[in-house]
Amino acid sequence: MRTETPQPIRLSDYRPPAFLIDKVELTFDLQPNTTRVKARLDIRRNEGMAGEPLKLNGERLKLISVAVDGRKLGEGERSVGPEFLTVAEVPDAFALETEVEIDPENNKALEGLYMSGGRFCTQCEAEGFRKITYWPDRPDVLSRFTVRIEADAKFQHLLSNGNLIERGELPGGRHFAVWNDPFPKPCYLFALVAGELDVLEDKLVTMSGRTVDLRIYVDTGMAPRAAYAMDALKRSMKWDEETFGREYDLDLFMIVAVRDFNFGAMENKGLNIFNSSLLLANPETATDMDYERIESVVAHEYFHNWTGDRITCRDWFQLCLKEGLTVFRDQSFSADMRGHAVQRIKDVKALRARQFAEDQGPLAHPVRPSSYLKIDNFYTATIYEKGAEVIRMLKTLIGAEAFRAGMDLYFERWDGHATTVEEFIKCFAEVSNHDLTAFFTWYEQAGTPRVRLASRYDPAKRTLDLELAQQTPPTPGQPTKTAATIPVRVGLLDQDGRTQAFERDGEAVDETVIVLDAAKAKVRLEGVDRPPVISALRGFSAPVVLESDAEPKDRYILLAGDPDLFNRWEAGQELARELILSRAKGRPDDVGEERFAEAMGRALADQAADPAFKALLLSLPSEPDLALALQPADPAAIHEAREALRLRLAVHLAEDLRRLHSGLQESGEFSADAAAAGRRALRNAALELLAANPRAETAELADGHYRGAGNMTDAMGGLNALMLIGGPEYELALEDFYTRWKSEPLVVDKWFALQARDPDESALGRVMGLTAHPAFDAKNPNRLRALVATFANFNPVRFHDPSGAGYRFLADQILAVDRYNPMTAARLVDVLGAWRRYIPELGQLMKAELERIAKADPLSKNVFELVTRSLGEDGAG
Numbered sequence: 001m002r003t004e005t006p007q008p009i010r011l012s013d014y015r016p017p018a019f020l021i022d023k024v025e026l027t028f029d030l031q032p033n034t035t036r037v038k039a040r041l042d043i044r045r046n047e048g049m050a051g052e053p054l055k056l057n058g059e060r061l062k063l064i065s066v067a068v069d070g071r072k073l074g075e076g077e078r079s080v081g082p083e084f085l086t087v088a089e090v091p092d093a094f095a096l097e098t099e100v101e102i103d104p105e106n107n108k109a110l111e112g113l114y115m116s117g118g119r120f121c122t123q124c125e126a127e128g129f130r131k132i133t134y135w136p137d138r139p140d141v142l143s144r145f146t147v148r149i150e151a152d153a154k155f156q157h158l159l160s161n162g163n164l165i166e167r168g169e170l171p172g173g174r175h176f177a178v179w180n181d182p183f184p185k186p187c188y189l190f191a192l193v194a195g196e197l198d199v200l201e202d203k204l205v206t207m208s209g210r211t212v213d214l215r216i217y218v219d220t221g222m223a224p225r226a227a228y229a230m231d232a233l234k235r236s237m238k239w240d241e242e243t244f245g246r247e248y249d250l251d252l253f254m255i256v257a258v259r260d261f262n263f264g265a266m267e268n269k270g271l272n273i274f275n276s277s278l279l280l281a282n283p284e285t286a287t288d289m290d291y292e293r294i295e296s297v298v299a300h301e302y303f304h305n306w307t308g309d310r311i312t313c314r315d316w317f318q319l320c321l322k323e324g325l326t327v328f329r330d331q332s333f334s335a336d337m338r339g340h341a342v343q344r345i346k347d348v349k350a351l352r353a354r355q356f357a358e359d360q361g362p363l364a365h366p367v368r369p370s371s372y373l374k375i376d377n378f379y380t381a382t383i384y385e386k387g388a389e390v391i392r393m394l395k396t397l398i399g400a401e402a403f404r405a406g407m408d409l410y411f412e413r414w415d416g417h418a419t420t421v422e423e424f425i426k427c428f429a430e431v432s433n434h435d436l437t438a439f440f441t442w443y444e445q446a447g448t449p450r451v452r453l454a455s456r457y458d459p460a461k462r463t464l465d466l467e468l469a470q471q472t473p474p475t476p477g478q479p480t481k482t483a484a485t486i487p488v489r490v491g492l493l494d495q496d497g498r499t500q501a502f503e504r505d506g507e508a509v510d511e512t513v514i515v516l517d518a519a520k521a522k523v524r525l526e527g528v529d530r531p532p533v534i535s536a537l538r539g540f541s542a543p544v545v546l547e548s549d550a551e552p553k554d555r556y557i558l559l560a561g562d563p564d565l566f567n568r569w570e571a572g573q574e575l576a577r578e579l580i581l582s583r584a585k586g587r588p589d590d591v592g593e594e595r596f597a598e599a600m601g602r603a604l605a606d607q608a609a610d611p612a613f614k615a616l617l618l619s620l621p622s623e624p625d626l627a628l629a630l631q632p633a634d635p636a637a638i639h640e641a642r643e644a645l646r647l648r649l650a651v652h653l654a655e656d657l658r659r660l661h662s663g664l665q666e667s668g669e670f671s672a673d674a675a676a677a678g679r680r681a682l683r684n685a686a687l688e689l690l691a692a693n694p695r696a697e698t699a700e701l702a703d704g705h706y707r708g709a710g711n712m713t714d715a716m717g718g719l720n721a722l723m724l725i726g727g728p729e730y731e732l733a734l735e736d737f738y739t740r741w742k743s744e745p746l747v748v749d750k751w752f753a754l755q756a757r758d759p760d761e762s763a764l765g766r767v768m769g770l771t772a773h774p775a776f777d778a779k780n781p782n783r784l785r786a787l788v789a790t791f792a793n794f795n796p797v798r799f800h801d802p803s804g805a806g807y808r809f810l811a812d813q814i815l816a817v818d819r820y821n822p823m824t825a826a827r828l829v830d831v832l833g834a835w836r837r838y839i840p841e842l843g844q845l846m847k848a849e850l851e852r853i854a855k856a857d858p859l860s861k862n863v864f865e866l867v868t869r870s871l872g873e874d875g876a877g
């Protein structure tokens, strides 16, 4: 067991910084193993902080010297520990100079200054800057940075935030560059890159007529692959001007792609750093999904310039202030680019798969948590995706115009400052005259509310009475819950599936928003002429689980013709979910399944529907999603039941699916746009469904699809179908794929991930074997995630092997990776954390692995925190 228990950081303990730093000059003498960092800080004491010692964060730094106002401090005048440098006596205003030495090449935590592909790069959010120099590493200390970088000339590009103000040669084959960032920023937004890179350049004229240079730096030879990211960047910049009135503020915007990165990408001021998987694309190597993610992440990081960089967080508890808001902004952008309904469905699918699962387990936490051990563990679906849902509800509640006015006020009032969620919400309360006190519950209360909807139609009075009730299950540390403010968007159809108007408060409408802000609410809709079919929670107007007394026949009517496409899709998902779960519980409904297959056939035949939408309609709820609805979850039973429904659809719809498959075949030039991607998605979804019926002709079709593919989307579609069918064609194609792409790391990641998703019995053995493959490298987070995280998260039937071997494998990986990269190791823990939701024979084995991890010594704070929370208090208990 560990000797000391780490102490949590609490929101209630927040105190303003004792010292402020107006200006800093940093000098880097870059050497792979012995980089010297000199820092000159202009420090002044914050008001009301007399007598406080100067306490700076610093970890893994070799201290060379410290001086105050030019005078070197002796050993007795300062104290240096593993986490802090403390100077007891300092004046109220002074210059602090420090020099430290660090070892970037051996930094495999990928936090602070490290090397990737022979280049220097940095990652400072959340607390990486303290591994570069001594500093008050907290987001509410904002400074103006000047950075001088010196390096061997072979590190050709020397980059940092802001504007380049000087560069030149140095003796001994070295050179230097000096950067100045005019905008005060917290240290987590600092960035430095040095190395050989190719650059793709472009320009953009902003709304006020300024020309901004745009540069994307990538591996040598890869510049053409940055073209799509560049295009997405320009569209993002224009969109933020048009939608939020936000203009870019520096003369230069740079993005750098690196292969070794713990997360997706980082919004450092003027110098975004990206995981190369979210930046590089061409039709041969990237799928449509890659294109889509590149577009949204480029937008996300760019949007942070205003929501994150210009206005930042006072403390890390406010993380959703920048992340939830920025996800909301990137989702809105993607919806404008690619279609609102399809985008909404995809966002909700992701929310349910990740956030709802999190909210139902021991790691559930509020959108604004109140304590943590390692903030790295809170870059979660709750803070990001649920955080975005909260903003979306806010907009629904106060209306689009007031929402925009509130954003304007927020930008005006808080520009250049670090602030809190309270202050953000205050802006909207002020402009809209809404009391948003109760709305704040969404930030402080964890758990997914259940909303029950009951209805009574009175044909004589032409009234529809709706009764809504909400209840949020307990979560760790929050046994009792209060009512949240839940906007429920409602419309009515008639029995023939036509929209039916009604009256609310005397006004004729097609649709209305009912605000449920107490435990229960009753609402009467009038002027309802015909027996209604209720379309509730349209567009998924709140992140809740809706339970209604509607009959399956209503769902069929919605599936056939709800003008709200989200609910049309949702009706299909609900029907499928019920059929699969009842089969998994040993009560197959053959008649229902046939009926469902027929309805799907009609939906596919609808010529007016968007192919991208049909592709979503065709894919059944995922196994992890189904596991949330079946308690306790039995992954094997779920897999079998889902496959049975897939087989029925494949048989029943064989003709239609084949017709779609041949009819949607593209000739001519590749286009990455949403329409072309939608056609490919539908064609690949048809093939995937056909693969549920593994006959010789299906294998042949899949093989032809793979071999004839002109782009990576179709190649993966073919390979995926072959994998589902199995057999020699699959093995040959797998080998062919590897041989063809072995020198392309991002494609090799796909090759690993595909095998990790294989539902065949051999998968566990295959995955374990692949860790010994020469191309497997656990030090690279992309590769590790491709194999290990994909297997644990997306292959439930094989991960939950009754022997427990899947769990043991995952725990071994966590322990091994934790030795050098705690942030990434910790992100593998949550699947095991769900142990209580599984049948006891599995749950106990999962728990045993968590216990084994907990006993390991050493163990990082990151993994320790998640493992102890996973084993600790159960919200339901």
Ligand code: PHE
Binding pocket: 123, 125, 126, 262, 263, 264, 265, 266, 267, 300, 301, 304, 323, 379
């Ligand atoms: N702030 C990054 C984002 O835009 C995420 C991130 C966090 C990246 C921590 C690296 C490290 O979402």
Ligand code: ZN
Binding pocket: 300, 304, 322, 323, 326
């Ligand atoms: Zn972000």
